[in-house]
Amino acid sequence: MADQLRRQFQEKYNKHPLIIAAPGRVNLIGEHTDYNEGFVLPGAVDKKMYVAMAENNSDTVNVYASQFNETYSFPLQGIQPVDGWMNYLLGVTFHIQDRGKTLRGVDVIIDGDVPVGAGMSSSAALTSAYGFALNEIFGLGFSRMDLAFIGQKTEHTFVGVMCGIMDQFASLHGKKGHVMKLDCRSLEYEYIPFDFPDHNIVLVNSMVSHSLAGSEYNVRRQQCEEGVAILKKHYPGINSLRDVSLEVLGLHQHELSPIVYDRCWYVVSEKERLMKGCEALQKGDLTVFGQMMNATHQGLSKQYSVSCTELDFLAERAGFIEGVAGSRMMGGGFGGCTINIVRKEAVENFTNKIQQSFNQLFKVVPHVYVTQIEDGAKAI
Incomplete structure (x- = not known):
């Protein structure tokens, strides 16, 4: 999918993008425990959301959502929630700037093969990929955990779902052959082997x-x-x-x-x-x-x-x-x-x-x- 995205980006915006892939997740056990400060056991999976991004020398973010064949543009200032999928990008952009970081305009294409509505957290994969891309392009210095919190805050304030931190955490911290035992109180985590190739x-x-x-x-x-x-x-x-x-x-x-x-x-x-x-x-x-x-x-x-x-x-x-x-x-x-x-x-x-x-x-x-x-x- 990355090669296809590169070509598509070149045709649409006439430049080379940075491409970030962030996976969906499964949670093997530990359901409805995150907001009770318990433990969860997620793992990142081989279904991903992709964000292609490049600067555009303006103060506007231009997005093309390939799956929906929809475009959306918004200025970096005066960001407010709207109806629809673009809230995930609006929220991440808002909360990055709210932390005192400076952003400039970017052109973006999003695509992915995380099934929407199947419980693999396509939304967390999207906020993770988009935040990760902005972090890379503008050298913002956020840790993976910082980006997880920005994704979570986006869900709370722009989408209206009071989710825990698990989905964003898993998308950003996944490790092949391992699941992650995350303590939802201290946010300490350890990798637990899940190596069953058969x-x-x-x-x-x-x-x-x-x-x-x-x-x-x-x-x-x-x-x-x-x-x-x-x-x-x-x-x-x-x-x-x-x-x-x-x-x-x-x-x-x-x-x-x-x-x-x-x-x-x-x-x-x-x-x-x-x-x-x-x-x-x-x-x-x-x-x-x-x-x-x-x-x-x-x-x-x-x-x-x-x-x-x-x-x-x-x-x-x-x-x-x-x-x-x-x-x-x-x-x-x-x-x-x-x-x-x-x-x-x-x-x-x-x-x-x-x-x-x-x-x-x-x-x-x-x-x-x-x-x-x-x-x-x-x-x-």
Whole structure:
């Protein structure tokens, strides 16, 4: 895709661009834990967003979005949110300047093969690639973590999604053959080996648009905060569900509404599953890791209530197909994909069976994406 972008840029703007590729991500385990200051375990994948960029000697940013065949231009001053995909670029541009950095006008083409709406965080890949490109061209001196924060702040202020830091972090810090255990409180991270060359990570799209995810995400956040506020009266040291054990939660179950208890129970047990999952990966034990993934799906579906019929069907059906180590819904929920770890020689059979049985029931063939763990954002 990089060569095609170069040619396209040359034709459109008559100059040579810098090209940055930033990957989408998967999260193997640790879902809805980031805003509870817990741990997550993402990895960057081999599907990427590409940004081609060159200076244009003006104070205007000119963007051509290849996927949508749309153009958009905006001045560097007086940036305000608008409706649509350009908010990701507007926000990054605004927040870079808000940190006291000087930008000049650029010409930009964006393209990519991260499927939109499949839960691989195409938006985080876009903000990461665009921020990385500006950082390189203007020598802004931002670290990868700085760029992740700028991407996150863009989501908060220009897009209106109060996301955690995981998606941007993973896109910028990915490492081939490894997933990243990120502490969402301290932002310390370690690379955990995920080196299973005889397996693929396979995403199956439920074909349900997760339109509820944004509003319900904020509801789940409030429910978790409500649980923390009640527990904090007894344990002033508790600042988030990260600090809570299942034992403490059980002692105070009678003070929480059943719904708030369920939400908290899921988050606290997910923290424990993630730790067990990391130990399993360190030992190269995919069987135990897969069991943790399956248990996560049950928790997301039953206690956290962010699944849907289609996702539940996909996760359950995967369990009856040979060569599948583990399966669960991935991402905010209410649609999007399941993530499955599948033996390479079983991928074709898995794809056929899951598409066939899903189509029989829901009258639509789900898209299947076969990926592997790759490096994070870089210049090409």
